[in-house]
Structures are given as structure tokens and as C-alpha cells.
Amino acid sequence: MTDPGSDPAQARARLVRGLRTHGCAITPAVVEAFLAMPRHLFLPGVPIADAYADEAVPTQVVDGVATSSASQPSMMAIMLEQLAPAPGHRVLEIGAGTGYNAALLTRLVGPSGRVVSVDIDEELVERAARHLAEAGVTGVDLRVGDGALGVPDAAPYDRIVLTVGSWDVRPEWVAQLTPGGRLLLPLTVGGSQLSVAFDLRPDGVLESRSVRSCAFIRLRGAGAGPEATEPVRPGWLAQVPEGAQPDLDLVATMLDEPGKLHRSAGALERADVWDGLGLWLMLTVPGALRLLTSDAEDPPGYWLVPTGQGRATVAVAVPDGLAALVTEPSGVRAFGAQGETAVRRLRAGIDAWYAAGCPHAADLRILAVPAGAALPGEGAVVEKELSRLVVAPARA
Numbered sequence: 120m121t122d123p124g125s126d127p128a129q130a131r132a133r134l135v136r137g138l139r140t141h142g143c144a145i146t147p148a149v150v151e152a153f154l155a156m157p158r159h160l161f162l163p164g165v166p167i168a169d170a171y172a173d174e175a176v177p178t179q180v181v182d183g184v185a186t187s188s189a190s191q192p193s194m195m196a197i198m199l200e201q202l203a204p205a206p207g208h209r210v211l212e213i214g215a216g217t218g219y220n221a222a223l224l225t226r227l228v229g230p231s232g233r234v235v236s237v238d239i240d241e242e243l244v245e246r247a248a249r250h251l252a253e254a255g256v257t258g259v260d261l262r263v264g265d266g267a268l269g270v271p272d273a274a275p276y277d278r279i280v281l282t283v284g285s286w287d288v289r290p291e292w293v294a295q296l297t298p299g300g301r302l303l304l305p306l307t308v309g310g311s312q313l314s315v316a317f318d319l320r321p322d323g324v325l326e327s328r329s330v331r332s333c334a335f336i337r338l339r340g341a342g343a344g345p346e347a348t349e350p351v352r353p354g355w356l357a358q359v360p361e362g363a364q365p366d367l368d369l370v371a372t373m374l375d376e377p378g379k380l381h382r383s384a385g386a387l388e389r390a391d392v393w394d395g396l397g398l399w400l401m402l403t404v405p406g407a408l409r410l411l412t413s414d415a416e417d418p419p420g421y422w423l424v425p426t427g428q429g430r431a432t433v434a435v436a437v438p439d440g441l442a443a444l445v446t447e448p449s450g451v452r453a454f455g456a457q458g459e460t461a462v463r464r465l466r467a468g469i470d471a472w473y474a475a476g477c478p479h480a481a482d483l484r485i486l487a488v489p490a491g492a493a494l495p496g497e498g499a500v501v502e503k504e505l506s507r508l509v510v511a512p513a514r515a
């Protein structure tokens with residue numbers, strides 16, 4: 120019997136079974152595309168078992184940081200379901216990488232459709248072309264260029280998908296969509312990366328159809344956006360919401376002044392920092408910020424949520440005070456002279472999250488308009504450079 124770990128067809132079948140079991144690949148066309156496309160041919164030199172594991176595979180690393188990867192299959196499946204490409208669609212993919220997702224897209228749009236895929240890195244595009252030829256895939260129009268600008272000469276597109284994270288919603292992408300078209304992108308919202316499928320409404324507003332949590336490499340080039348984190352003090356970083364400018368020197372000082380721990384029910388998990396309560400606090404509570412430390416051990420005097428690569432938490436800063444969500448035991452810890460004021464503000468945010476029905480990323484509706492346009496609805500407003508977002512629970 121062939122070792123299922125080394126036989127590509129068996130490994131692929133097992134991967135797809137997992138994608139179906141976990142509800143990532145749902146529609147028959149998406150399942151069929153994953154079954155048909157030999158992922159290992161897009162990852163030459165990678166062992167079959169690794170090529171078909173449900174993991175991202177880094178394919179280009181610069182100074183220890185991955186600048187390209189074959190994305191995690193389950194996330195790709197979730198995003199293809201969000202994108203819903205149909206036969207005959209014209210699709211633009213930004214972030215060609217290995218070419219594997221473009222190959223899946225060609226199956227989904229069929230011979231009457233068109234897939235244009237752009238990457239900023241010429242060498243990656245050359246490699247993607249070789250992978251596609253090896254897999255016998257024709258019909259991907261590969262381009263080298265900065266996807267921040269879209270690919271205007273082949274526009275308009277029924278679907279535009281970024282397989283790379285963006286800080287902003289760029290007008291170029293909106294301009295290159297057909298009326299009613301869909302833009303799917305990993306978008307930074309309150310410091311979290313969310314895979315948002317926006318439909319373009321007749322009034323020009325982008326309205327989300329679905330939102331999921333995700334974690335992608337970020338855009339290079341004109342759409343790179345600001346750094347995701349700012350230094351607080353050695354070993355500590357802060358992630359601040361769009362437009363906020365907390366006094367991080369003061370935050371650094373207050374970390375040495377732990378005060379009272381207010382115990383609360385319910386333990387925090389890693390995901391709570393980035394989704395659910397953490398995301399809500401970042402979007403709705405003035406002064407909210409995430410604190411991240413590379414220390415795997417509990418820093419003395421307070422406890423943060425383990426993330427696998429260190430510890431992180433959501434905190435609220437007020438003048439001369441800080442309050443942070445802590446775990447083990449779970450609760451809210453005050454820091455600094457005005458720590459109790461910060462605790463009250465943080466607790467009000469927690470109460471509001473419960474009152475709203477504990478929304479997570481998937482429960483949110485996001486509207487996007489160009490920067491300076493009238494607000495298209497009610498909710499938390501996130502001001503970007505080129506766009507403004509309004510975020511609220513979908514059922515509100």
C-alpha cells in the first residue's frame with residue numbers, strides 16, 4: 120500500500136476531507152477545485168505531507184520574515200466561499216504568490232471567465248508561471264506590479280481578492296469593480312486582521328456580506344500602511360487603534376505600578392484578544408490599546424493572555440491610569456494613580472459587549488466609504504487614510 124503521507128492524491132483527499140469536516144469548504148465547486156488542483160506542484164521541493172498539511176508554507180523569507188507563502192488551505196477555502204466566484208466571472212487576485220489560488224480560481228470561473236493575478240515580486244511571478252505550466256493550468260493572466268493600484272487595463276472585475284493584508288480600502292480597487300461586484304480583502308480593523316467580503320452597492324457604499332478572522336502577510340509597496348505595532352519599552356509593544364495617539368511613555372511607566380486586581384468570571388483565551396471582546400474594546404472604548412510582550416513567562420504583578428509567541432492583552436489608558444484584561448486569575452488589573460478610572464472605563468466596555476450579545480468578527484457588519492464621505496450608517500467609526508469604516512453588530 121502507498122504511504123498516504125507521500126502519495127499526493129491521497130494526501131489531497133485527506134486535506135479536502137478535513138476542509139469539509141471543519142466547514143471551510145462547503146460548496147461543491149470549491150471542494151472540486153481543491154480535489155482537482157495538485158497543491159504540491161506549486162510547492163516544489165516541499166515534502167508531500169507538508170504541502171498538504173493545513174498550514175501556511177513560507178516560500179520566500181527575507182531577514183527572517185516571510186514575504187510570501189502558500190496560504191493555509193482552510194483559510195483559502197473560507198475566503199473562496201466568501202468570494203463566491205462563479206463561471207464567467209472576471210477575477211483579479213492581488214498576491215499571486217505560488218499561483219495556487221489563481222489556479223483554484225480558474226476552475227471556479229471556468230473557460231468563460233478570466234483570472235488576472237498580480238504580484239509585486241517579479242521572481243515570484245516567474246515561479247508562479249512555472250508552477251501553473253507544470254500543473255497544466257492555462258488561462259491565468261499573470262502580472263508583475265503593485266496590486267495597490269489594481270490592474271486597470273483588464274478591469275472591470277466581478278471579484279477582486281487580496282491574498283495579502285491591507286491597512287486601507289483603496290479607491291483603485293473600488294473603481295475597478297463591476298456594479299454589484301465583490302471586494303474581498305484581509306483588512307486591518309482596530310488592529311485585528313479581518314477577511315471582509317464587501318459588495319459594492321449602487322450608492323457606492325461597500326457593505327460587508329461576511330467577515331472572518333485571518334492573519335496574512337501585509338502588502339508591500341504603495342499600500343503598505345503604518346507599522347502594526349509601536350515600541351513601548353524593551354520587550355513590550357503596543358498596537359493602537361487607527362487614529363489614536365496614546366502616551367506610550369506614560370504607559371511604559373505605569374506598567375511598573377500594578378494596583379488592584381478586580382476578579383471577574385470567565386477566562387480569557389488567546390482569540391479573545393484579537394476577536395470578540397478584544398476587537399470590540401479596540402473599536403469602541405477611547406484609549407484602548409493592545410499590549411504585547413515577547414516574555415513567555417508572566418511578568419511580575421500582572422498576567423497576560425498567552426498567545427503562543429509571548430503574551431498579549433487589551434488595555435485602556437486614561438491620563439495617569441491604565442487597566443488591562445488579565446488572566447490566571449481572570450479579571451481587570453489597575454495600574455497607575457488613576458488606574459480605577461481606567462478600570463471603570465474598561466468594565467463599561469465589557470458590559471456593552473455583553474449587552475450587544477457578545478459579537479465576534481463574524482457577527483459584524485462593516486460599511487466602507489471614501490475618506491471624507493458622509494458616514495453611511497451607525498456604529499464605531501474607523502478613520503483610515505483613504506477610507507472610513509463604520510462597524511456595528513450585524514443584527515443591530
Ligand SMILES: C[S@@+](CC[C@H](N)C(=O)[O-])C[C@H]1O[C@@H](n2cnc3c(N)ncnc32)[C@H](O)[C@@H]1O
Binds near residue numbers: 188215239267
Ligand atoms: C500570502 S502570499 C499569496 C499566496 C498566493 N495567493 C498563493 O496562492 O500562493 C502574499 C503575496 O502577496 C504579495 N504582495 C505583497 N505586496 C504586494 C503588492 N503590493 N502587490 C501585489 N502583490 C503583493 C507577496 O509578494 C506574496 O507573494
